[in-house]
Amino acid sequence: MNSTATAAPGGLIFRALRDNPRGKLILLGVFVFLVILPFILPNRFYVRLVNEIMIYALLAMSLDVLLGYTGLLSFMHNAYLGIGAYSTGLFLMHAWSGSVWLAMLAGVLCTMAVALPVGWVQVRTGGLAFALLTLAFGMMFFTVAWKWYPVTGGDDGLMGLPQPTLSLLGINLASSGNSTAMYLFTLGVVTVCFLFTWRVIHSPLGAVLEAIRENEERAAFVGINVRRYKLIGWMLACGLAGAAGSLYILYRGYTGPGVMGAFEGAGVLMMVLLGGMGSLWGPLVGAAIFIFMKDFLSSLTEDWEILVGIIVILLVLFLPRGVAGLPDLLRRTKAE
Numbered sequence: 001m002n003s004t005a006t007a008a009p010g011g012l013i014f015r016a017l018r019d020n021p022r023g024k025l026i027l028l029g030v031f032v033f034l035v036i037l038p039f040i041l042p043n044r045f046y047v048r049l050v051n052e053i054m055i056y057a058l059l060a061m062s063l064d065v066l067l068g069y070t071g072l073l074s075f076m077h078n079a080y081l082g083i084g085a086y087s088t089g090l091f092l093m094h095a096w097s098g099s100v101w102l103a104m105l106a107g108v109l110c111t112m113a114v115a116l117p118v119g120w121v122q123v124r125t126g127g128l129a130f131a132l133l134t135l136a137f138g139m140m141f142f143t144v145a146w147k148w149y150p151v152t153g154g155d156d157g158l159m160g161l162p163q164p165t166l167s168l169l170g171i172n173l174a175s176s177g178n179s180t181a182m183y184l185f186t187l188g189v190v191t192v193c194f195l196f197t198w199r200v201i202h203s204p205l206g207a208v209l210e211a212i213r214e215n216e217e218r219a220a221f222v223g224i225n226v227r228r229y230k231l232i233g234w235m236l237a238c239g240l241a242g243a244a245g246s247l248y249i250l251y252r253g254y255t256g257p258g259v260m261g262a263f264e265g266a267g268v269l270m271m272v273l274l275g276g277m278g279s280l281w282g283p284l285v286g287a288a289i290f291i292f293m294k295d296f297l298s299s300l301t302e303d304w305e306i307l308v309g310i311i312v313i314l315l316v317l318f319l320p321r322g323v324a325g326l327p328d329l330l331r332r333t334k335a336e
Contacts, residue, residue: 031191038183047179048251049295053288054183054190055247060271060283061197062240067269068278069201070233071213073131076138078268080238082145082260084111084245089158089255090151100164104189104246111242112235114141119234123227126216138265145257157256161249186247193240198280200236209233263305267294270312276322285323 038047059081066072088107095106122133145152153159166178166185200206208229211219220226249255258264267290275286293311297304319326 034187035184038180044179047183049291051179051183051186051251053291054186055244055251056268056271056291057284057287058190058193058247059241059244059268060275060287061194061280062237062244063268064272064275064277064280064283065197065201065209065233065237065240067272068276068280068283069206069213070209070230071216072126072230072233074134074237075131075269076135076142076260076262076265077237077241078264079138079141079260080111080115080241081245081248082255082257083114083141084108084242085249085255085259086145086152086158086245087111087242088246089161089249092162092164093158093160100166100185100250103164103250104243107246107249108239108242111245112239115235115238119231119238123230123234135262138260139262142257142260142262145260152257155257157254157258158249159254161253163253164250166250182251186251189243189247193243194280194284197236197240201280205229205232270308272322273316274312274322276324279322279324282322282324289323 037050041047041050059078062080063074063077066074066077084107087110088103091103091106095102118137122130122137125133146155148154166181201209208219208224209232211224212226212229212233216226245255248259271286271290272283273286274289275284276282290308290312294304294308297307301307315322
């Protein structure tokens with residue numbers, strides 16, 4: 001099967017927008033809209049909600065690098081968001097520097113340092129075995145966060161974090177406790193991560209990852225070092241998850257073991273499925289749908305998880321390629 005055809009129509013849509021002058025204006029318009037959004041929203045609650053969406057969109061995009069482009073299923077990818085959050089928080093609490101950028105760098109590097117030996121073990125497997133190993137390691141990290149009280153705070157988590165001054169392009173915005181400043185900072189980081197990931201995916205490295213996804217045996221036959229490139233894809237995904245974790249603790253001012261739990265992991269996987277695998281922007285939309293849906297339904301009933309599950313099942317059944325596949329589905333339906 002041709003990889004271009006299966007990669008996800010969402011990727012083709014974004015490429016068409018990028019390569020078309022009018023499309024570039026649309027993308028620029030979306031970005032400008034997001035920049036001015038916190039100044040026009042009616043209250044701070046919605047600013048914080050969109051901020052949370054952007055953080056989880058980055059996490060969902062990182063999982064899509066594995067699932068949509070490399071063909072590797074990670075059940076508890078949120079564990080690496082948790083590692084990034086804890087690392088950033090511990091840096092801010094105990095390091096001599098209050099620099100938000102150094103704290104984020106520490107979070108990403110610590111996440112990747114943990115991910116490297118884990119990935120080295122996991123890439124020696126594939127398919128279901130790989131997925132089960134991600135579950136096993138994720139549960140192990142959750143238990144460490146829950147039990148290692150002197151370092152992680154146990155089930156209380158890390159609390160009382162300092163609020164560093166956020167800076168973007170050399171401009172000091174405000175402390176991380178300022179919702180508008182945190183929003184703009186998050187938007188800047190997520191945009192850079194998206195553009196970097198897009199560039200990687202549409203480079204020769206991305207082509208190799210897609211070749212492994214399509215047929216691992218054939219890729220190995222033509223001389224591709226499958227384990228090495230799977231490990232590279234894994235490290236890229238975990239680094240992005242670590243960046244999401246750094247943003248998470250700066251936004252929340254707190255983190256606990258719950259963020260590394262199995263339910264959170266299932267939620268991130270739902271975001272990718274809702275948005276569409278292999279499109280990068282699809283998981284961003286999926287994160288927005290999932291979090292808005294969760295926020296709305298939780299205000300109606302305590303059993304919102306059941307309703308979310310039913311809605312996700314229906315969407316996956318009727319939109320198997322997610323939102324990113326909707327234009328292609330409508331086009332085929334019209335042709336019939």
